[in-house]
Amino acid sequence: MRFRFLALAALLAANGPALVPSLTPTLAHAQQKLPLTLEDIWAKPTFRAAAVPGFNWMNDGRYYSALDAGSLVQYEVTTGKPVQTLVTAAELQLPGADKPLAVDGYSFNANEQKILFTTATEPIYRRSARASYYVFDRGTKKLTPLSTGGKQGYATYSPDGLRVAFTRDNNVYVTDLATMQETAVTNNGVKNNLINGSADWVYEEEFGFAQGFFWSPDSKQIAYYTFDESQVPEYDMQEWGGLYPKENRFKYPKAGEKNSVVSVSSYDVASARTTKMDVGPVADQYIPRVQWTQVPNTLSIQRLNRLQNKLEILHGDAATGKTKVVLTDTNPAYVEINDDLNYLAGGKQFLFTSEKDGYQHLYLHDMDGKQVRQLTKGNWEISAINGFDPKSGFVYFTSTEGSALQRHLYRIGLNGKGKQRIIEAGNGIDVVNMSPDTKYFLNTHSSAGVPAVVSLREGSSGKLVKTLEDNAKLKQTLAQYDLGKLEFFSFKTSEGVDLNAYMIKPSNFDPAKKYPVLMHVYGGPSFGTSSSQTVLDNYGGANYLWHQMLAEKGYIVVSVENRGTSGRGSAFRKATYANLGKLETIDQAEGAKYLGALPYVDKSRIGIWGWSYGGYMTSLAMTKNADLFKMGIAVAPVTNWRYYDTVYTERYLKTPQENPGGYDDNSPVQFAQNMKGKFLLVHGTGDDNVHFQNSIAFVDAMIKANKDYQTLYYPNRNHGIAGGNTRLHLYRQMTNFVTQNL
Incomplete structure (x- = not known):
């Protein structure tokens, strides 16, 4: 379910320029620390982290480009200094317009002489959007709309830079940049019926992509998805505000229901000929990934059965549509889907990650799928493949080898030798953006309570070239507040399971006192190798600061990483398979008991809160372990897995027809009668992901059980519950609920 704490984290770690109020305290006030406020955290830019906007590597490994005050500027990698302004803001002003x-x-075309600019982007769901695209010719300085037929989606240059493909109204189009002539690749797209070139709702949410077309390396062909969603049931989400509510009906396959029938086609640009690829006779399956190989005319298609425990890699002839299975990966529970399939230059080998030895590791295969060798091994897992240098034969990857709480960059040779960590010093999390030739990488590094530092580094050595953003102003601002230290710890449960956790104590912590505790939980599995962890050695953004504000008010804030979460291998993550909620709830209860036994914790005042899967966990904790938790806040929770989508839910529970107990035995709705503590239920009525229906069902169950509760709903807000004053309002209500009931 890529509904999760990660979606919230993207909103919490706000990007953009650091805007910090000028603070010049007098000497008398120099020693006095400032109090954290909700307005500073959620409404003002006081704690906004700075980033490097619009960063892109250029063809020549010596340069990168970035947006600066509306202009596009080229920088030299080795110095980080601007070399030239490629496009000024004034050049991006249309005739008759009053501003650029x-x-x-x-994005650039192949020779970087044409640039495709995106403006007026209109989000649809989590990853999907439509926008207005403009082609800028650096030679003529001419700015031209890509299309005049309405907003476009995912406009992408062909590798040779001569054409642009895009989607509009469920169809695929190609524009020839020499003539600006637009050609329809498909013409049968119909809303809520048939989609060409874009993902349907559940693929976008659960397989992590929205763009569904791909140029071949030689620019001669376009492979594209077609989703026949005519048999998928519709969800009717009311939109409020007008005299009469508006219906927003979209296709949403709930667990056990029909999915889209998915096909893949190849379109030859020169002949306008379309070839349908053979994806097998079974319609009830998934095609989670499509990509071109380095072999001309050869398309790679990943095929996954509905139970998601068997993944096959197919190689297909784009001219005939014929395919063959070259590799099969199976797992007793489910197979992870990610973006780690990499075809190497020369067309003879590919890299692929699998957790068949219990951890996500890297394997080298020939083009027939035969394993050449396992490149990495150990009780740790790869988080991402960052790059490959064909000259040296080194693969660059990020992994948990140092700690499940951390992510660092390593490299290893195709011969399985020479593995080394690139940046030797320091803990924390490294997010890597490597140049195509692997000579340099952009590294975004943060650690617990420390905002990100963005730096340019040499690929082979990790040597610092230049720090692009150190967030010094934000660090200076944070230093003016009396923040408690975030401490990592672990403990062993009564079942002998080691669990990782963190704790934030008040800065004036007194071990002789008894403190109330608020536990924060997500607790669920995550898509592919992305992380669902809350216990990570990184800067926590606004949520971290809210927890610090509660610590300032005299609370200890704790997060416990239960079984079912990522970072610790297959056995730990898949222990919850076919029975979501059971072991996770046990582990959170063990955490509450462990904390309650500490001499400085008041065990009668332990609360819990979470968002999305964390809301589900909070609802279970407040009912199945009602004696342990005095209060709980559940934001946007699933309360019955029958209401959630096919791909996520069936991956972890099978279908409800095959495993009804897995759906019902740990549904909070079934335990509403056990509720004892103070409970706040929060949901956005416009949540296209975890439907408002979930909270309605839980409220109905609590009414039937004659249990008291409080609810807070946000009209038309989606799963992120944001926009305008929304977050400020939400966190004010949650703060009040904590202080009044814990």
């Missing part, structure tokens, strides 16, 4: 385009993003 407000650019959201950009």
Whole structure:
């Protein structure tokens, strides 16, 4: 369910320039620390972290580009200094307009003489959007709309830079940049019926992509998805505000229901000929990934059965549509889907990650799928493949080898030798953006309570080239507040399971006192190798600061990483398979008991809160372990897995027809009668992901059980519950609920 704490984290770690109020305290006040306020955290830019917007590597490994005050600037990698302004803001002003385009993003064509600028982006769901695209010719300085037929989606240059493909109204189009002539690749797209070139709702949410078309390396063909969603049931989400509510009906396959029938086709640009690829005779299956190999005319298609425990890699002839299975990966529970399939230059080998030895590791295969060798091994897992240098034969990857709480960059040779950590010093989390030739990488590093430092580094050595953003102003601002230290710890449960956790104590902590505790939980599995962990050695953004504000008010804040979460291998993550909620709830209860036994914790005042899967966990904790938790806040929770989508839910529970107990035995709805503590239930009525229906069902169950509760709903807000004053309002209500009831 990529509904999760990670989605919230993206909103919490706000990007953009650091705007810090000028603070010049007098000597008398120099020693006095400032109090944290909700307004500073959620409404003002006081704690906004700075980033490097619009960063892109250029063809020549010596340069990168980035947006700066509306202009596009080229920088030299080795110095980080600007070399030239590629496009000025003034050049992005259309005739008759009173100001330049407000650019959201950009991309270059192959020779970097044409630039595709994105503006007026309109989000649809989590990853999908439509926008207005403009082609800028650096030679003529001419700015031209890509299309005049309405907003476009996912406009992408062909590798040779001569054309741009895009989607509109469920169809795929190609524009020839020499003539600006637009050609329809498909013409049968119909809303809520048939989609070409884009993902349907459940693929976008659970397989992590929205763009569903792909240029071949030689620019001669476009492979694209078609989703026949005509048999998928519709969800009717009311939109409030007008005299009559508006219906927003979209296809949403709930667990056990029909999915889209998915096909893959190849379109030859020169002949306008379309070839349908053979994805097998079974319609009830998934095609989670499609990509071109380095072999001309050869398409790679990943095929996954509905139970998601068997993944096959198919190689297909784009001219004939014929395919063959070259590799099969199976697992007793489920197979992870990720973006780690990499075809190497020369067309003879590919890299693939699998957890067949219990951890996500890297394997080298020939083009027939035969394993050449396992490249990495150990009780740790790969988080991402960051790059490959064909000259040296080194693969660059991020992994948990140092700690499940951390992520660091390593490299290893195709011969399985020479593994080394690139940046030797320091703990924390490294997020790596490597140049195509692997000579340099952009590294975004943060650690517990420390905002991100963005730096340019040499690929082979990790040597610092230049720090692009150190967030010094934010660090200076944070130093003016009396923050408690975030401490990591672990403990062993009564079942002998070691669990990782963190604790934030008040800065004036007195071990002789008894403190109330608020536990924060997510607790669920995550898609692929992305992390669902809350216990990570990184800067926690606004949520971290809210927890610090509660610590300032005299609370200890704790998060416990239960079984079912990522970072510790297959056995730990898949222990919850077919029975979501059971072991996770046991582990959170063990955490509450462990904390309650500490001499400085008041065991009668332990609360818990969580969002999404964390809301589900909070609802279970407040009912199945009602004697342990005095209060709980559940935000946007699933309360019955029958209401959630096919891909996520069936991956972890099978279908409800096959495993009804897995759906019902740990549904909070079934335990509403056990509720004892103070409970706040929060949901956005416009949540396209975890439907408001979940909270309605739980409220109905609590009414039937004659249990007291409080609810807070946000009209038309989606799963992130954000926009305008929404977050400030939400966290004010949650703060009041904690202080009044814990």
